[in-house]
Amino acid sequence: MTTGTIREIDSASVDADGMLSRTMRILGCFTADEPELSASRLGALTGLSSSTLHRILAQMLDLGLLSRTPGRRYAVGVRLWELGELSPLALRLRETALPYMTRLYEATGENVHLAVLDAPAPERATALYVGRLTGRGSIPTLSRMGGRQPLHTTGVGKALLAMQSGDWIDRFLAQPLERETMYSITEPDAIRMEIDRARARGYATTREEMTLGNVSVAAPVGSIAGLPPAALGVVTRIDGADTRRLGALVTQTAADLGRALRAL
Structure with missing residues (x-):
């Protein structure tokens, strides 16, 4: 899974309620230059409200799509890497x-x-x-x-x-x-x-x-x-x-x- 592909997904075509598209927007923020991001940085990059962002981040942590790093930052999770290895x-x-x-x-x-x-x-x-x-x-x-x-x-x-x-x-x-x-x-x-x-x-x-x-x-x-x-x-x-x-x-x-x- 790559950031270029993530950013190109049409959110309107992904799901009706936008949950999946918002998740992908969050994942698309991570790059080689910024592999770890704070919640405030993710908010600035995605434009999501603080309440919506923190709700989705909590779910992504529970699912292993994201992990916590020192300094209250987020990184791509082990589960996402595991799934990518099945490609x-x-x-x-x-x-x-x-x-x-x-x-x-x-x-x-x-x-x-x-x-x-x-x-x-x-x-x-x-x-x-x-x-x-x-x-x-x-x-x-x-x-x-x-x-x-x-x-x-x-x-x-x-x-x-x-x-x-x-x-x-x-x-x-x-x-x-x-x-x-x-x-x-x-x-x-x-x-x-x-x-x-x-x-x-x-x-x-x-x-x-x-x-x-x-x-x-x-x-x-x-x-x-x-x-x-x-x-x-x-x-x-x-x-x-x-x-x-x-x-x-x-x-x-x-x-x-x-x-x-x-x-x-």
């Missing part, structure tokens, strides 16, 4: 992918990412990170489990773009693309060239397009019934990065993972 992204994709991600990490010693396309519409599509392996010597990255990153500035994002149809990409590129660093590619024609290049060689790359000093190499896992499009990637330092070697490793590992998923 096919956890049970099927991530659990199957872990041995392959481990193999890729052991071969490179670098950050290994598994991401899926979260696309309520092409205009709002992002790469959702569902798996991550890293080590003490790995270069720092902005990614995190359950986090989102743009498609056009990340290796896994470009690999996911390479799996989409021409019409889908046209809609995606119709929106202005944000420049994360001075090296981010945001021009539609240049993005199309990146996609064509990724399709031709089987893997996508970025060079300092999301984080300065980083190179990423990623390959699509392929289409798997019952799962969103997925991609597997490695992020390493730009100095001395052998993208051809990494490309071969990532492409082979992604292909092996795709076969394992289809065999389930």
